[in-house]
């Protein structure tokens with residue numbers, strides 16, 4: 154939504170949208186935001202209230218900034234207690250009837266203070282700010298897309314199928330379910346690029362077309378909500394959690410990114426490695442520089458580090474490589490210039506996607522400002538080389554890196570930075586002494 158739209162303009166847009174929704178048989182609207190633990194929280198209201206919600210927002214407590222994944226609440230210097238109120242303002246440009254939740258529509262929310270000023274802890278506005286910075290400072294825009302992997306289980310939590318990875322067998326067994334996923338996504342104006350069975354038992358993946366950074370974050374949430382809803386309609390459950398078993402392949406949430414100027418992809422046709430333009434190369438160098446700290450945003454749960462292990466294509470090494478699935482940063486040239494992009498494989502779906510994307514843009518901008526080229530690329534499995542650095546192996550180590558990263562701190566702004574750090578530290582403490590099995594059990598139904 155045009156963030157400069159006045160209350161009156163929002164009201165006009167909402168009135169028209171409510172009339173259309175009513176025509177479509179929608180009774181209520183859910184508006185959600187994602188907390189710093191990566192959990193989507195929601196408020197819902199009847200369609201008749203949409204105009205009021207767009208004008209004035211829907212109330213929500215500020216203490217959600219310091220919620221943990223188990224719904225317990227910590228504190229930060231800026232988020233101390235149960236008092237205060239914020240306004241959730243649904244973004245009407247992303248308002249959509251939910252195909253697998255008949256009678257409901259959904260819109261992501263921006264969070265404002267009661268006086269109408271942006272809430273400094275609003276992650277979605279942070280991502281929008283960083284996308285604007287990219288345009289202002291570097292004169293380019295980014296396209297982003299997040300791959301969604303999930304494991305489909307029965308009500309008791311057992312994977313619904315053990316048919317072969319990537320197998321036609323598995324695809325055939327779940328044919329009706331997958332068709333419902335595909336149709337629900339498409340009915341919501343999402344462009345599905347690919348849908349396939351993945352490696353782990355019961356695991357599937359969907360990818361959708363890239364879009365602007367905030368749009369990509371909105372879309373990945375809508376994709377996950379939709380998969381969850383379709384699964385429920387089939388009497389099944391979807392989990393996007395990073396780890397399902399201590400030793401198995403987990404669910405990633407890989408972030409694909411490309412930079413554009415004047416309709417041209419800065420990842421193709423340039424003088425750098427594999428056609429990177431200088432700005433794209435320095436942007437990626439910035440990502441490698443900040444990667445340990447970025448993990449605190451892109452792989453932010455204890456379970457993230459059970460997934461981020463060698464030989465699982467999760468990208469646990471701090472390096473880049475052409476089509477290298479063990480490298481945190483996988484360069485993809487594609488078959489046309491438009492397809493060239495970089496994939497951050499080390500991230501997962503416990504990330505708040507707005508925080509993840511906003512922080513990646515901040516790190517890339519820092520790389521552009523520094524002008525450092527990419528280090529040598531790594532081909533083959535980094536595990537065999539013995540010389541490639543592993544990314545932080547624990548949430549505590551990632552939080553340490555985040556705490557000592559002034560660039561991310563400055564980009565997030567003190568209130569958001571402090572809240573994120575408080576949540577990371579509190580979750581480390583919450584899980585102290587717990588076994589991997591216990592961490593998984595506490596995570597698997599939360600994401």
Ligand code: GLU
Nearest residue numbers: 402403404405465466467
């Ligand atoms: N499931 C793997 C992960 O945890 C990724 C597999 C793939 O390369 O798509 O990231």
Ligand code: MG
Nearest residue numbers: 300302351358
């Ligand atoms: Mg995959």
